[in-house]
Amino acid sequence: MSKPKAGLLNHPFITDFVGAGMSDLSEETFPSGFYHFSRAAFTDSERFVVGLVHIRREDGFTFLRGFEPKEALALHNMPTDPQTREFRGMVLPQAEGIAMLVSRRDAVTTSFNYLSRMPALAKHYWVGYVVRTTQENPTGRRAARLVYEYLGHDTRQVLRAARSAGYVAADDLVPFHRRQLRIGEPFV
Numbered sequence: 001m002s003k004p005k006a007g008l009l010n011h012p013f014i015t016d017f018v019g020a021g022m023s024d025l026s027e028e029t030f031p032s033g034f035y036h037f038s039r040a041a042f043t044d045s046e047r048f049v050v051g052l053v054h055i056r057r058e059d060g061f062t063f064l065r066g067f068e069p070k071e072a073l074a075l076h077n078m079p080t081d082p083q084t085r086e087f088r089g090m091v092l093p094q095a096e097g098i099a100m101l102v103s104r105r106d107a108v109t110t111s112f113n114y115l116s117r118m119p120a121l122a123k124h125y126w127v128g129y130v131v132r133t134t135q136e137n138p139t140g141r142r143a144a145r146l147v148y149e150y151l152g153h154d155t156r157q158v159l160r161a162a163r164s165a166g167y168v169a170a171d172d173l174v175p176f177h178r179r180q181l182r183i184g185e186p187f188v
Helices: 070-074 155-164 175-181
Strands: 033-040 048-058 061-067 086-094 097-104 110-117 125-132 143-152 166-168
Touching: 033 155, 033 175, 048 155, 070 166, 097 125, 110 143, 125 175, 143 155, 143 175
Parallel strands: none
Antiparallel strands: 033 048, 033 143, 048 061, 048 166, 061 086, 086 097, 097 110, 110 125, 125 143
């Protein structure tokens, strides 16, 4: 009988590095519930992606779940069913914010997200960036600014955000999100 495997993040080689603090992300630091997000599109330099993610806790860990816009997969002749569009990730505490490692099923795509809370608007907004794992492409982005707005469990706000999900023009972004994305300024 073989010994059960310990989770990757509990492996002795990395547990004090990557695994450290995995279960220390408090509700106060990054609450569970729904978040409305905005970022520049990776494959279309003129448009932006807005969406909705759900943050939850289970077994002492913090997880993320959301869905890619149907149009994003259709552009690549991929199925647009919910299973193909779904992405999930883990949320990790960082010294001055949080990090997320997010993938679609079977690790088809992966992104790294970093967010920090905006002090003046505590408990509602986080800003940062997202980096996708892909080869260098002169016509597409690999990194973009990112805004998360906490909606909690307010059904009206969640449904409104869900209806707005997808690709949008800059003028269609929520004004506060548009300002935080600093459209036209280089991302460095």
